[in-house]
Amino acid sequence: MNNSAIDARISPQSQIFRPGGASVSFHITVNNDSEQFASFQLEVLAAGASSSSGHLWYRLSPEVSAAKPPGSSTGFQIIIFDTPLPGFVGTVNLTVRIFSPQLRQERRLVVRLQIEPGSKTKLISIDLLLKEVQVYPRNSVDIPVRVRNLSLQHMNAIVRLAGIEPSWLSGGAERLLFLEPNAQLETTFQCQPPSVNQAPSQDYPFTVEAMSRDGSSNTTQGILKVLPVGFVEFTATPQQQTLPHQGQWLPNWRSNSAEFELLFKNASNLSQRVNVVLQGKNHCKLSHRLLPENAELSISETTKVILEASTKRPWIGWAKVLHFDLSASLSDPRLGSTEPPTQSLELRVLPVLPLWLQLTFLGLLAALLALLFKPDAIAHADYVNVVRFSTDALSAVSGSDDRTIRRWRINGNRLEPEGNNEGALSKGVLGNTKQRVWALRFDPVENNHVAAGLDNSVIQIWNVARRKHEYELSDPELVNNTDKVFDLVFTKDRRYLISGHGSGKVLIWERKSATENFQPQPQQRISLGYQARSMALSQDEQTLAIAGNNKYLTLLDLNQTNRLQRRFSVTVPGFGRGDNDYIWGLAFAPQAPGLLATADSNGYITILDLKCQMNRNKSQSEEISQDCVRDRWEVGKQGVRSIAFAPDSHQLVSAGDNGRVVAWLLTNEGKREVSAFNGREIKRLNNQKLNSIDVNSENTTIITGGENCQVNRQGVKHCSVNLLRLNE
Structure with a gap:
């Protein structure tokens, strides 16, 4: 390209400028003498001025031109508003550089700027x-x-x-x-x-x-x-308040409000106003007032606000506790997440009439009503001979001389009668057997049936849910007999039921399924020659122990067909071997195979090792070897009627003619623990015999029955069944 591609003219050629005064300007016309579109830019340089100083002393209009076609013209204006050389007075040559990015050429023009002294020049x-x-x-x-x-x-x-x-x-x-x-x-x-x-x-x-x-x-x-920093500390005292605060022992109907002291410590660099809001579970039951309502929190100062909480107090009833929360919000939110923590408070509201006064009145009223409408106890009408827990520990049954079976529901630490029979004597009655009840056993799986051994040699089967007597079992040889059924044992599969009789006979009853009735098995019987007062079946169901008068103990083998076969008979050591000397109770240790406990009429408990005796037994009738007696102790001077192991085998519970229920801690070998050698008395009923006890499968409760009886004003006997805690 030639030098004639950019043509430019500037006017005027010189200007006079006074710093601090009006600005001056130069006008430039640039012609595009090329054969293409082109844009133009300008730059002004002052002789003697540093281009790197960053001092702005002029401006351009426009700063950059648009690209225009060949032969076109573009006008520029240079406006001088400050001196290019601060402090200089005189003439300065200004070089105007004109260049085009498209043409890659430039053109320079020179004008003069005469600088005069200014009145407001800053150096x-x-x-x-x-x-x-x-x-x-x-x-x-x-x-x-x-x-x-x-x-x-x-x-x-x-x-x-x-x-x-x-x-x-x-x-x-x-x-x-x-x-x-x-x-x-x-x-x-x-x-x-x-x-x-x-x-x-x-x-x-x-x-x-x-x-x-x-x-x-x-x-x-x-x-x-x-910047803001810090926090506001919020505490409320006391956390718990009682209404009325004073005079709680006498009626006080005037006090309806309580005060809480709210303390706000401003540990920030912001002055604040605080707003307190009640919320939480029971805040709607309260009315409140804040003094002052909107507290000012000065920096580094602690401000106290009084919360007066009011509620309506009832005249009578129990104390009620109102829970509510106090939330404090700050007027200046710049502290962010450092809002004061919510305080949880409690207001205990007492009735106008103090509780002691209400209880005194209710006690007097209850005593008066008790005298007027004293209800009869829910109990048997005669001595209780037997008590049994269900295997699920949810219920129990009891049998009595009053010829009834009662069913009980276990509710925590209480026995409650099952059923809705009318009257105290009939409520909870499972059924009337028409004979004295000596033995009871639950169906071991579903607990939906109960077998009852009666005074006339009959065994009755009762449906628990329907409270219905379904059928009876009687042996042809014992028809119209008065042979008592003293004990019953189910096998775990519910196929066999074994009965022990006062005549000394032991019978086995069989059924093919749980829905069929038991049938007698004539070939499955054995005569002991003494009363079968108590029976116990080992955990493996291979050994049936039977005991009665003369302190005889017989062990029977139950083979795979459950045929009874005498293993041996022995007498248990101790005083007395006559017809009136009995082994009243038997119990196998559930977790200690071979250990059998006996309870006798002379007041002794004996722990026998049957495995040891089997190895030493040489005849069909002898006294048990002293080497096989693991422990033997005297409970009292009167007979021990009933014993039961806890499921873990480490406790044995006894009851008898002295009215005492005692728990004995045992070692794994069947001996008494040294630390509890004399046993732990759970209950004592003076001069009232206990005939039967049982321990539930959860190892927690004991049920007892016996001659614990009272006679009401109408001359009716009430004999109670008791539920006791084993480990209290």
Whole structure:
């Protein structure tokens, strides 16, 4: 391309400019003499001025032209609003450089600017690199300042910061700088606000002034922002309050409000107002008042607010407890997640009439009603001979001389009669057997049937749910006999039922399924020659132990067809071997195979090792070897009627003619624990015999029955069944 591609003209050729006065301008017309579209840009250079000083003294209009076609013209205006050489007076040559990015050519024009002395010429300038500086109390922050020498002479300048507490400025509030001509320097003021309580969160305006020795000065302004920090501590005392606070032993109907003291400690650098709101479970049942309603929280001070909570008190009834929460919100949210924690309070509201006065009145009323309408106890009408738990430990049955079977529901520590029969004597009655009841056993799987051994040699089968007598079992050889059924044993599969009789006979009854009736098995019987008062079946169901008068003990083998076969008979050691000397109770240890406990009419309990005796037994009738007696002790001078192992085999419970229920701790070998050698008495009924006890499968409760009887005003006997806690 040739040099004629860019053509330009400028007018006027010279201008007079006075700093601080009106601006002056030059007009330039640029022609596109090329054969393509082109845009143009301008730059103005002043002789003697530094291009890197960053000092702005002119502006262009437009700054860049649009691309125009060949032969077109573009007009520019250069406006001079400040001196290009601060402090200079005289004529300065200005070079206007015109160039095109498309043409890659430039054109230069020269004009003259005559600078006259100005009335407001500043030879020094100052700038803040950050107009707003943020800092937390006790932290440091730098305030950077830039100072420029606008003259052509060396300069000593003082930079001074004002508006911020001097003690916050490390190194003081002044700086002394030496500036080269047309040069700039940067300096900093380090600021560190003090602690939270001495540096409130707010904006602190400040001014930075730069002053030369000849009196020229300039200023700039900024803001120091101290940021919020800290928290508001909230406590309420007391956490629990009682209404009325005083005079709780006498009627007080005037006191309906209680006071809580709320303390707010402002540990932040923000002054606040606090608003307290009641919420929570029972806040709707309360009315309240705050004194003052909107508390002002000054920095580093503790403010007290009184909460007066009111509610309507009932005249009678129990004390009620109202739970509610106090939530405090702050007027200035800038502390963010440091809202005061919610306080949970409790107001215990007492009735107007004190509880002791209500209870006294109710006691007097109850005593009066008891005298007028004393109900009869729910119990048997005669001596209780047998008690049994169901295998699921949810219910129990009892049998009595009153010819009834009663069913009981286990409700915690109480026995409650099952059924809705009318009358105290009939409520809870499973059925009337028409004969005295000596033995009872639950169906061991479903607990839906009960077998009852009666006074006339008959065994009755009762449906528990329907409270219905379904059928009877009687042996042809014992028809119309008065042979008592003293004990019954089910096998675990419910296929066989074994009965022990007062005549000394032991019978086995069989059925093919649980839905069929038991049938007698004539070939399955054995005669002992003494009363079969008690029976016990080992856990493996291979051994049936039978005991009765003369202290005889017989062991029978039950083979796979459950045929009874005598293993051996022995007498248990002890005093008395006559017809009136009995082994009343037998019990196998559930978790200790071979250990059998006996209870006799002389007041003794004996623990036998049957495995040991089997190895030593040589004849069909002999006294058990002393080497096979694991332990033997006297419970009392009167007979022990009934014993039962706890399921873990570590406790044996006994009851008898002395009316005492005693628990004995045993070792794995069947001996009494040394620490509990004399047993632990659970219950004592003076001069009232206990005929039967049982321990439930959960190892927690005992049921007892016997001659614990009373006679009411109408002359009716009531004999109770008791439920006791084993481990209390």
